[in-house]
Amino acid sequence: MSLQLYHTTFSPPSRVVRIIVKQLGINAEEKEVSLLTGEHMKPEFLSINPFHCVPTLVDDGFALWESRSIITYLVDKFAPGNSIYPTELQARAVVNRWLFWDAGTLFSTLGAYFGPIFRGGSAQPEMAELFKKKVAELDSILEKTKYLAGDELTIADITIAVTITTATAVGVDTSELKNVEKWLQQVESDLSASTWKDLVIDPANSLGTFVKAKIASS
Ligand SMILES: N[C@@H](CCC(=O)N[C@@H](CS)C(=O)NCC(=O)O)C(=O)O
The missing domain is CATH 1.20.1050.10 (Glutathione S-transferase Yfyf (Class Pi); Chain A, domain 2)
Structure with missing residues (x-):
């Protein structure tokens, strides 16, 4: 399994995802993307997320952006049934x-x-x-x-x-x-x-x- 989380330290939605990753004890490789130096507009990052925003999750080649879709995906995949995202x-x-x-x-x-x-x-x-x-x-x-x-x-x-x-x-x-x-x-x-x-x-x-x-x- 390979899980990478592209984030920026000062980005609130990135921080939300990092909190959930930590809370659930998920083993994700965190990769800082500097918005100030324009790293998010470089071809390497655009090939992962053409919408050039952080946070972006890559799960075994599957790329997902939008923090709220990322956190719901993470709970459903790694902690199904956890009360942090109820199933009822x-x-x-x-x-x-x-x-x-x-x-x-x-x-x-x-x-x-x-x-x-x-x-x-x-x-x-x-x-x-x-x-x-x-x-x-x-x-x-x-x-x-x-x-x-x-x-x-x-x-x-x-x-x-x-x-x-x-x-x-x-x-x-x-x-x-x-x-x-x-x-x-x-x-x-x-x-x-x-x-x-x-x-x-x-x-x-x-x-x-x-x-x-x-x-x-x-
Ligand atoms: N609604 C998105 C917002 C993502 C977003 O706008 N991220 C900002 C940093 S806080 C960003 O990457 N800005 C650079 C860009 O969009 O080019 C989410 O919750 O993930």
């Missing part, structure tokens, strides 16, 4: 709903806030406000349940925890939302201290320092 139809549908909500709404709103600075544009403060509104909606959900999809930690919690901690690091603060804060502490305590530090907080803070400096100088 409706329980799985709820987890999938949160993953799609993150992709289509929450993370994309955050990306719309700071993404333009990587393309020569400026941050869009109204997107930061919209992001906070979305997290406030999440806060009301988390008033009723321990995790996003009920009583068990799932890949949706890990994915959305990475989104929200990335937001905090780039200066979009939602710490006044007490249920979200309590849930984040719960997710932190479910992961190992090294996972939280190395794959959640430290890289988010490095990205945050870069983004905040760019915004301040624009």
